[in-house]
Amino acid sequence: MSIDIQHQTELLRFTTAGSVDDGKSTLIGRLLYDSKSIxxxxxxxxxxxxxxxxxxxxxxxxxxxxLKSEREQGITIDVAYRYFATxxxxxxxxxxxxxxxxxxxxxxxxxxxxxALILVDARHGVIEQTKRHAIIASLLQIPxxxxxxxxxxxxxxxxxxxxxxxxxxSQFASKLDVSDIDFIPISALNGDNVVNKSTNxxxxxxxxxxxxxxxxxxxxxxxxxxxxxxxxxxxxPYSDEYHDYRGYAGRVAGGxxxxxDKVMLLPSGFTSTIAKIDTYDGEINEAHPPQSVTIxxxxxxxxxxxxxxxxxxxxxxxxxxxxxxxCWFNPKTLQERGKYTLIHTTQxxxxxxxxxxxxxxxxxxxxxxxxKSIGMNDIARVVLRTTKPIFFDSYRRNRNTGSIILIxxxxxxxxxxxxxx
Amino acid sequence: MSNNYSLSHLKELESxxxxxxxxxAAQFQNPVLMFSGGxxxxxxxxxxxxxxxxxxxxxxxxxxxxxHNFPETIEFRDRxxxxxxxxxxxxxxxxxxxxxxxTEEKGFNASRNxxxxxxxxxxxxxxxxxxxxxxxxxxEEKARAKERFFSHRDEFGQWExxxxxxxxxxxxxxxxxxxxxxxxxxxxxxxxxxVWQYLAEEGVELPSLYMAHERDCFIRDxxxxxxxxxxxxxxxxxxxxxxxxxxxxxxxxxxxxxxxDADTLEKVxxxxxxxxxxxxxxxxxxxxxxxxxxxxxxxGYF
Numbered sequence: 116m117s118i119d120i121q122h123q124t125e126l127l128r129f130t131t132a133g134s135v136d137d138g139k140s141t142l143i144g145r146l147l148y149d150s151k152s153i154x155x156x157x158x159x160x161x162x163x164x165x166x167x168x169x170x171x172x173x174x175x176x177x178x179x180x181x182l183k184s185e186r187e188q189g190i191t192i193d194v195a196y197r198y199f200a201t202x203x204x205x206x207x208x209x210x211x212x213x214x215x216x217x218x219x220x221x222x223x224x225x226x227x228x229x230x231a232l233i234l235v236d237a238r239h240g241v242i243e244q245t246k247r248h249a250i251i252a253s254l255l256q257i258p259x260x261x262x263x264x265x266x267x268x269x270x271x272x273x274x275x276x277x278x279x280x281x282x283x284x285s286q287f288a289s290k291l292d293v294s295d296i297d298f299i300p301i302s303a304l305n306g307d308n309v310v311n312k313s314t315n316x317x318x319x320x321x322x323x324x325x326x327x328x329x330x331x332x333x334x335x336x337x338x339x340x341x342x343x344x345x346x347x348x349x350x351x352p353y354s355d356e357y358h359d360y361r362g363y364a365g366r367v368a369g370g371x372x373x374x375x376d377k378v379m380l381l382p383s384g385f386t387s388t389i390a391k392i393d394t395y396d397g398e399i400n401e402a403h404p405p406q407s408v409t410i411x412x413x414x415x416x417x418x419x420x421x422x423x424x425x426x427x428x429x430x431x432x433x434x435x436x437x438x439x440x441x442c443w444f445n446p447k448t449l450q451e452r453g454k455y456t457l458i459h460t461t462q463x464x465x466x467x468x469x470x471x472x473x474x475x476x477x478x479x480x481x482x483x484x485x486x487k488s489i490g491m492n493d494i495a496r497v498v499l500r501t502t503k504p505i506f507f508d509s510y511r512r513n514r515n516t517g518s519i520i521l522i523x524x525x526x527x528x529x530x531x532x533x534x535x536x
Numbered sequence: 537m538s539n540n541y542s543l544s545h546l547k548e549l550e551s552x553x554x555x556x557x558x559x560x561a562a563q564f565q566n567p568v569l570m571f572s573g574g575x576x577x578x579x580x581x582x583x584x585x586x587x588x589x590x591x592x593x594x595x596x597x598x599x600x601x602x603x604h605n606f607p608e609t610i611e612f613r614d615r616x617x618x619x620x621x622x623x624x625x626x627x628x629x630x631x632x633x634x635x636x637x638x639t640e641e642k643g644f645n646a647s648r649n650x651x652x653x654x655x656x657x658x659x660x661x662x663x664x665x666x667x668x669x670x671x672x673x674x675x676e677e678k679a680r681a682k683e684r685f686f687s688h689r690d691e692f693g694q695w696e697x698x699x700x701x702x703x704x705x706x707x708x709x710x711x712x713x714x715x716x717x718x719x720x721x722x723x724x725x726x727x728x729x730x731v732w733q734y735l736a737e738e739g740v741e742l743p744s745l746y747m748a749h750e751r752d753c754f755i756r757d758x759x760x761x762x763x764x765x766x767x768x769x770x771x772x773x774x775x776x777x778x779x780x781x782x783x784x785x786x787x788x789x790x791x792x793x794x795x796x797d798a799d800t801l802e803k804v805x806x807x808x809x810x811x812x813x814x815x816x817x818x819x820x821x822x823x824x825x826x827x828x829x830x831x832x833x834x835x836g837y838f
Contacts, residue, residue: 126545193700195681196674198727205545207725219702226704334542348558352591360590366555366706371541395586403541407554407587420562444702458707461562518705527711529701 124200127333130209130224130257132248133234138265142234142303143197143210144175149310150325152199153178175303194220203329218477218492219444221248222532225255226518229333232324234263237270237300241283243478249284250477253291254440254494254534256511258336260288261297261327268302272315290480292511299324337404338513342370342378343431343506344424345460345516350409362393362409363418368460368515369508370426372410373401380416381423381433381506387414404515421462423506431506431516436469437499439519439533440510441489447523449489449497449531456522457501460515465502465524472496496536510534546734549726550583555706556685556722557587560667561594563710564718567667568625568660571597573609574785575742576671578616579723579731582740584669585620596623598668600656602648603630604766604787612743627659646768647789657693660717667710667718675727685724691715728783729808736801745782748799753778759792783808 133139147153161177168174197208209224225231231252235245245262252260262284270276277300288296299308300319307313310325322330347365372378376389391411392402402408410424418424425431443449450468457466473482475494482496489495510517521531543551557580560567569584571577584593599613617624629651632638637658638651660668674681684700686708701709710718723731735742752763754773761767763775767789780793781804798804 124545125542126548193682195678196725197681198675198725200727200729205727205730223702223704227706337541339541347555348562350588350591354590357590364558364587366551393589395589405548405551405555406543407551407558409589456711458709514705518707520704520707520709522709522711527709527713529703529709532702532704 124203124205125333126207127204127230127328127331128207128209128228129230129232129328130211130221130228130252131232131234132211132221132224132252133265134236134242134244137234137236138176138303139210139234140176140178141174142232142263142265142301142309143208144178145303145306145309146208146325147178147197147199148175149306150199150201194224201325201329206328218247218251219442221251222255222442225251225257226514226532228255228257229336230259230261230328230331231257232261232263234265235280235284237264237266237276237280240280241287245284246287246479247477249288249291249293250480253293254442256292256514256534258333259295259297259331260293261299261324263324264298264300265303267300267307267313267316268305272300272302272307272313274316274318277319297321297327299327338369338508338515339371339403340369341429341431341508341513341516342372342376342424342426343368343460343508343513343516344372344410345462346418346420346422346424347461349419360411361415362411363424364407364409365461366407367402367404369404369513370429371401371403372424374398377427378412378424379427379430380418381425381431382504383416383422385414385416386427387412387416389413421460423460425506431508433504433506435501435504437466437501437505437507437519438536439497439499440475440536441495441497441521441531441533443489443491443493443495443531445523445528445530446491447526447530449493449495451487454524455530456524457499457505457519458522459505459507459519462505464505466499466521468497469500470498472498497533499533507535509536546730546737549723549730550586550734552725553583553722554587556708556720557584557669559708559710560669560720560722561588563708564667566663566665567595567669567720568598568663568665569593569595569669570656570671571599571613571624572671572786573599573605573613573743574671575731575735575746576673576723578740578742579726579735580669580671581616581620581622582735582738583722593620593622595669596625596663598625598627598656598659598663598665600627600652600659601629602652602787603628604648604789606743606745606762606785606788608743608745609785625659625663627655629655631655632658643768647787649787649790660693665717666712667720669720669722671723672721673726673728673731674724683721683724685721686710687719687721688712689717689719693717695719729805732801732805732808736805742801743785745785746804747801748779748781748796748803750777751780751793752776753780753793760795761792762788764788 162173165174195210211221211224233248281298301308308323346363350362379386390413392399393409451471453468471487473484474486508516517535519533523530629648632655638654684703752775753760754775781796782793798807
């Protein structure tokens with residue numbers, strides 16, 4: 116492995132979704148094993164466990180089953196993060212459980228992913244859960260989706276079975292807001308088309324899953340157009356050397372900021388010019404997502420956390436009424452007229468649920484206008500009223516400035532995640 | 537294609553970690569950075585320095601000193617603290633033993649590693665810290681793979697893996713009730729190789745223990761341990777001179793070395809990139825049972 120190549124690798128985050136028996140853990144185990152990311156002592160440990168349980172082969176799924184209770188039940192109960200690297204890319208897998216009560220984990224894993232792998236069992240084809248996974252991937256605007264048709268070995272590697280499932284899913288997906296879907300027939304258990312090309316499916320001339328992951332184009336997954344810089348922290352050294360230093364630290368949420376740019380500050384509406392973009396390693400000329408930098412302005416203005424630096428001619432929406440698709444995470448139902456703490460970029464405000472417009476059936480996409488009881492794992496469209504204006508873009512346009520979370524003020528739990536429409 | 541605006545994976549990880557460290561300074565009243573002297577906590581202090589430059593790191597470091605540290609670790613720590621101009625708080629396991637907070641383990645495999653938990657929790661309580669930044673990584677151990685960036689702890693400092701708050705996008709919920717606190721893990725997404733490559737690329741100074749050197753060692757249960765006053769050797773355990781380096785730095789009693797000729801960072805990276813044993817494979821504290829890390833974490837271990 117050449118170290119020089121490693122330095123230049125990109126980071127790709129992907130999420131995996133599947134039902135309990137779709138072989139998701141086996142697939143991840145296979146990716147790790149075939150890409151030689153498993154260490155000898157880890158392999159030894161799962162080999163021993165497999166033998167103790169009387170299993171015939173080494174159960175690669177054991178690699179990803181982390182917590183005690185999970186291994187007892189043989190299912191995954193929480194998002195687990197896995198890492199592996201090839202000379203081309205470094206990968207972060209958000210391994211999320213598929214059964215219904217853990218939709219919240221799937222949403223969590225999907226929120227930062229570039230790619231979603233959705234697994235189906237070749238014997239069962241597209242089932243309700245597959246549709247739910249696809250709808251969530253679409254709601255969360257994961258840029259790329261791969262439908263992995265697994266357990267091809269159990270349908271004799273039959274082309275027709277694969278084509279039928281592909282057809283079935285394509286038809287369903289045409290109703291969704293996804294642009295990039297691929298299909299790969301695999302057997303995670305035997306390794307067909309995971310890292311190595313299958314010799315059992317000569318009829319398939321597409322890429323293996325690993326080739327796909329290494330090559331899918333993710334360069335345009337960030338918004339480089341709308342300049343958004345939420346102020347995170349104000350840096351004031353109070354030292355002799357930096358007596359008048361006042362830097363606005365934050366992570367670029369959209370667009371490209373350059374030294375000398377005319378900028379506008381929200382909420383004040385004052386304008387100024389970028390005097391300097393500072394980092395520990397020295398001044399830089401421009402900053403883009405997802406860089407963490409410190410911006411200094413030419414004028415002595417008083418900005419604080421939650422404020423936003425933008426370009427004058429490209430403003431976000433500034434409003435106290437926000438339309439949101441919300442995923443609910445808590446057994447305590449969403450309350451119409453209920454009050455919650457809302458976090459958006461680096462801003463924290465209070466909000467009230469002004470109206471529940473409809474509940475979305477996440478198996479059929481049907482909009483239920485009557486049923487307004489929004490419980491755990493439900494998704495609904497709501498209108499929120501905030502105590503002061505927030506500066507946002509639609510989630511479709513920018514995941515960073517279009518996402519919110521809601522916090523229950525009594526329990527402090529994160530009860531909902533919202534995508535601004 | 538707008539590819540001029542992409543970051544290398546190391547720069548992206550750096551940016552993510554700096555964002556989280558700044559979130560901690562912004563969202564908490566009284567944070568502290570847990571410093572063990574290992575490469576991960578050295579990376580943490582380095583990233584914290586970057587996050588607040590040109591200001592100083594706006595929180596102190598907390599070192600839980602077992603009294604069984606390698607002398608190199610303590611020297612390095614004191615120099616670093618002086619260079620950064622931060623305050624160092626020390627929680628002493630020896631003091632904890634002396635006043636009866638914890639009881640020392642006895643026998644050949646005695647270790648003070650487990651005793652750190654009680655001392656850590658006491659130090660956090662005493663300092664009234666509401667957030668403790670740690671250098672844990674998700675790739676280290678399977679229980680850590682499910683850890684959040686912002687990990688909520690109840691008033692007993694316990695981790696409840698089944699009832700963790702969902703964490704989405706880059707929005708972090710730091711709300712808590714009186715007496716509760718958070719553990720925050722800004723380098724969650726780094727792997728061992730990422731850490732080494734980054735430290736090399738940035739030219740960060742590291743303790744000499746990480747590079748190959750000659751040392752008196754003995755072998756116990758397949759693990760190479762350093763000969764020292766704090767470990768009892770069995771009669772059949774022979775001391776010999778070996779050329780070793782350490783992949784993690786913890787207590788002398790439970791940190792295993794690997795035989796190695798890697799005496800520069802570049803050679804270490806090459807070794808890490810091709811090695812076939814996990815980093816914690818040399819930690820005898822993880823080997824006590826299959827779920828020992830999970831059990832310790834639930835109790836409040838870092």
